[in-house]
Every structure is written in structure tokens, then in C-alpha cells.
Amino acid sequence: MPNNTISSLLKKANQVLSERHLDLNAAEILLETRLEYTRSELWTHYFDELSDEAEEQFQKDFKRYLNGEPVQYILNSxxxxxxxxxxxxxxxxxxxxxxxxxxxxxxxxxxxxxxxxxxxxxxxxxxxxxxxxxxxxxxxxxxxxxxxxxxxxxxxx
The missing domain is CATH 3.40.50.150 (Vaccinia Virus protein VP39)
Incomplete structure (x- = not known):
């Protein structure tokens, strides 16, 4: 399975979130918002590969979250x-x-x-x-x- 699928990114992100005792929903919220998906659409496309741009944006957003920035500020919403x-x-x-x-x-x-x-x-x-x-x-x-x-x-x- 490619490393840049929604599935692989979320699994890696959830592992980090779990280790740091952070909100496990954060990665999904960041990804679904940037992809303009609903939660059910995110799961429907669970094994789809992300574009390089989408993956890069997610990594930037996720890093900001790990550095303590609230999801709302990251997404401006x-x-x-x-x-x-x-x-x-x-x-x-x-x-x-x-x-x-x-x-x-x-x-x-x-x-x-x-x-x-x-x-x-x-x-x-x-x-x-x-x-x-x-x-x-x-x-x-x-x-x-x-x-x-x-x-x-x-x-x-």
C-alpha cells in the first residue's frame, strides 16, 4: 500500500497523537477540511492516494497542531x-x-x-x-x- 493514502497518513498521525495524549480527531478534522470532504467522504476515500500538495499541506497543519496550535487557528474556522x-x-x-x-x-x-x-x-x-x-x-x-x-x-x- 502506498505511503500517501488517507489511511496511511491517519494511522501514522493517530499513533503520534496517542503517544502524546492529544485529541485523536485532530488529524481527521485537518485532513477532511483541507480536502473539503465530509467525515463520511473521508472514510469513503480512505484508501485513496493524496496529491503531493495535499499531503504537504496536511504535514504542515499536523506539525502546527503538534506544536500546540489549536485546530481552529490552523484552519481559520x-x-x-x-x-x-x-x-x-x-x-x-x-x-x-x-x-x-x-x-x-x-x-x-x-x-x-x-x-x-x-x-x-x-x-x-x-x-x-x-x-x-x-x-x-x-x-x-x-x-x-x-x-x-x-x-x-x-x-x-
Missing amino acids: ASFYGLEFYVDQSVLIPRPETEELVQLAEQVVQKEKVEKVLDICTGSGAIAIALKNRFPSLSVTASDISKEALFIAKKKQ
Whole structure:
């Protein structure tokens, strides 16, 4: 079997991840995202050979992950409240726990008939955009002291 199949790359990667006690899903996430495959497509093509470019990109991504960089920063993408957000080192990665804050805000918006929301220190814009997505007529203002963060938040609009 060739050394540059999805199967062989994932087996090698999983061995390293296991030895280092790292997330075993990381290699699959990196590979499927770069190949633009769903998880099931990745497994359907499990024994396919990768192009040299795809293998090289995976090796670069995997090395970054092994050096401690989060998958979200490597891929410049984070899921939050059913939406995808661009992220880089200029902003914090939206956390699943923060989705609870959005749920609480939704309850307040509905119960109190809130018309305006101010998101201070918006970062990636995840909270502001999730609320605006849920309540299109809601007036949402997002602010941040970081120009880089505001640039990133505007990418999602």
C-alpha cells in the first residue's frame, strides 16, 4: 500500500497523537477540511492516494497542531451556535460554554422584548452575529478595542 493514502497518513498521525495524549480527531478534522470532504467522504476515500500538495499541506497543519496550535487557528474556522466563524490569533476561539450566554440572551430578548444589544469586546463577533442571526430585527452593535478583532468580526457579516 502506498505511503500517501488517507489511511496511511491517519494511522501514522493517530499513533503520534496517542503517544502524546492529544485529541485523536485532530488529524481527521485537518485532513477532511483541507480536502473539503465530509467525515463520511473521508472514510469513503480512505484508501485513496493524496496529491503531493495535499499531503504537504496536511504535514504542515499536523506539525502546527503538534506544536500546540489549536485546530481552529490552523484552519481559520470555528463553529459557534450553528455558524462558522473566521478566527486567527487576533481573537479568542468561541467556546461552547459561551453558547449558553447566547441562550440566556435569547431568553431575555424574548421575555423583555429587547430591541437593542451591545456586545463589548466582540472578538470574532460570535455572540453578536449569533443573536442577529436568531433575531434579524434586533439592533446589534459590536465593539472591540482591537482593530484586528473588528476586521475579523466583519468577515462574518
